[in-house]
Amino acid sequence: MPLFYDARIRAYLYQVIAIGVVLLIAWVMFSTASANLAKQDIATGFGFLARQAGFVITETAITYEPTDPIGRAILVGIANTGKVSLLAALLGTILGLLVGIGRLSHNPVLSRLMLAYVEALRNVPLLLYLLLWYSLIISAFPPVKQAIQMLPGVFLSNSGLVMPALHWESGFSAMVTALVVGIVAAASVARILGRRRVVTGKDRPIALIATIALLLPLVAALLLANISVTWDVPELGRFRLSGGYHLRPEFVALLLGLTLSVSANVAEIVRAGIQAVSKGQWEAATALGLSRARTLKLVILPQALRIIIPPLTNTYLTVFKNSSLAIAIGYPDLVMVSNTIMNQTGQAIESIAIFMGVYLGLSILISLVMNWYNAKVALRER
Numbered sequence: 052m053p054l055f056y057d058a059r060i061r062a063y064l065y066q067v068i069a070i071g072v073v074l075l076i077a078w079v080m081f082s083t084a085s086a087n088l089a090k091q092d093i094a095t096g097f098g099f100l101a102r103q104a105g106f107v108i109t110e111t112a113i114t115y116e117p118t119d120p121i122g123r124a125i126l127v128g129i130a131n132t133g134k135v136s137l138l139a140a141l142l143g144t145i146l147g148l149l150v151g152i153g154r155l156s157h158n159p160v161l162s163r164l165m166l167a168y169v170e171a172l173r174n175v176p177l178l179l180y181l182l183l184w185y186s187l188i189i190s191a192f193p194p195v196k197q198a199i200q201m202l203p204g205v206f207l208s209n210s211g212l213v214m215p216a217l218h219w220e221s222g223f224s225a226m227v228t229a230l231v232v233g234i235v236a237a238a239s240v241a242r243i244l245g246r247r248r249v250v251t252g253k254d255r256p257i258a259l260i261a262t263i264a265l266l267l268p269l270v271a272a273l274l275l276a277n278i279s280v281t282w283d284v285p286e287l288g289r290f291r292l293s294g295g296y297h298l299r300p301e302f303v304a305l306l307l308g309l310t311l312s313v314s315a316n317v318a319e320i321v322r323a324g325i326q327a328v329s330k331g332q333w334e335a336a337t338a339l340g341l342s343r344a345r346t347l348k349l350v351i352l353p354q355a356l357r358i359i360i361p362p363l364t365n366t367y368l369t370v371f372k373n374s375s376l377a378i379a380i381g382y383p384d385l386v387m388v389s390n391t392i393m394n395q396t397g398q399a400i401e402s403i404a405i406f407m408g409v410y411l412g413l414s415i416l417i418s419l420v421m422n423w424y425n426a427k428v429a430l431r432e433r
Contacts, residue, residue: 084400097405099396100125106391108383110299121392128388129409135302135384136371139309143370144363146310147317152347154322165318172315177308178376185304185380195291204284206292209300213285216296222278229272237265301382309370316366324355357428364421368414375410385409 088095100122107117112130115123153165172180189209193199198208204215219226241261248254272278285295328351336346377384385406393402 088400093397095398095401097401099392099398099401102396104392106395108388109381110297110302110383121396124388124392125385125405128383128385128406131382131388132371132374132377132384133413135306135309135377135382136374139306139313139370139374140367142306142310143313144317146314148321150314150318151321151325154318155325169315169318172311173319177312177373178379180311181304181308181376181380184307185300188300188304195287196289198287198292200287204295206285206287208292210292211297211299211303213292213295213297215285216283216294218281218283220279220281222272222276222280225272225276226269226278229268229276233265233268236268237261240264299382301377301380304380305374305377305382308376309373312373313366313370316369317363320359320362320366321355324359325351327358328354357425360421360425360428364418364425367417367421371413371417372410 085095101120103117104119104121104124105117106124108115108124108127110131111127112134113127115127150165150168153161154169156162156165192207192209195208195210198206198213201207206213238261241257244255244257244260248257283294283296285292325347332350332354333346336350341349374384375386378387378390381387389402389406393399396402
């Protein structure tokens with residue numbers, strides 16, 4: 052067997068055998084579970100996804116009605132999870148960057164306050180903070196019947212913040228397309244002008260030009276497309292607020308908890324990344340006459356970014372998975388929606404498999420994106 056003596060062939064063979072064993076074990080487990088469920092007259096398979104959901108989801112990132120199929124309800128749960136996770140990652144990164152820089156401040160009061168902030172958030176379970184923020188929101192504001200009217204059409208109560216909302220009757224797709232085109236145009240213009248500035252040394256108002264490139268497609272869509280919108284103004288009834296956009300306390304508490312948790316972890320990552328940059332970089336920038344702020348922006352942070360990105364990937368994965376704690380405060384994320392479906396259909400294995408697959412797939416996607424960006428900013432040897 053001359054091929055067997057080839058180390059590369061053996062490595063491939065061992066991998067094929069290992070995959071085959073794993074698939075065989077999975078098939079045996081699936082077959083055994085299916086047989087046992089059939090003996091108990093419990094339905095199996097994913098046919099239940101086409102049934103009518105029949106339950107209300109209080110907050111939806113996409114349109115949903117109780118008459119929609121169960122598959123649509125799962126999509127709503129995925130959209131809700133993605134919405135709160137993306138917002139928490141974005142806001143937490145911005146806040147964490149500021150806190151991390153504050154940790155290195157020469158002002159001892161500011162530095163110690165930032166240290167206390169980080170330690171308080173990192174050393175208490177996130178679940179307890181979620182319950183705390185939710186309880187504070189519920190307790191601090193009056194009931195709906197006594198809602199505070201902050202502005203005309205804007206009401207604040209323990210059921211959340213209700214404000215006027217835009218309803219697109221036509222032209223929504225045109226505006227979304229224009230926005231995407233504007234973002235791509237602004238990014239391209241900023242990149243081209245940035246390269247020209249490096250080559251020529253001439254400084255141009257890149258931010259202003261990029262903003263114009265962003266707004267031009269939107270203005271064109273407003274002038275050329277048939278866009279029709281209406282205002283939905285909320286009204287205060289005897290027992291509830293109807294109409295408008297409802298920012299619910301469950302979403303606010305979850306977003307606040309996840310954002311603060313992310314910011315504490317990002318702050319430590321940023322602090323470590325900045326401190327990992329050689330002190331000589333600070334000294335060289337100071338010798339060139341750069342202020343501390345410009346040194347941090349133009350010299351230190353670009354170098355620290357290569358150190359910050361790898362651990363930042365784990366932070367983003369963690370915030371995405373921690374969003375499953377939303378079930379503790381009643382926010383309808385993927386886990387809560389799937390739990391409702393399990394109680395209705397009795398098909399727990401399939402429901403759990405679906406949301407496990409969703410978390411696995413989206414986690415891998417986040418890792419791929421962050422690894423691509425990490426490779427892009429990494430130093431390349433010549």
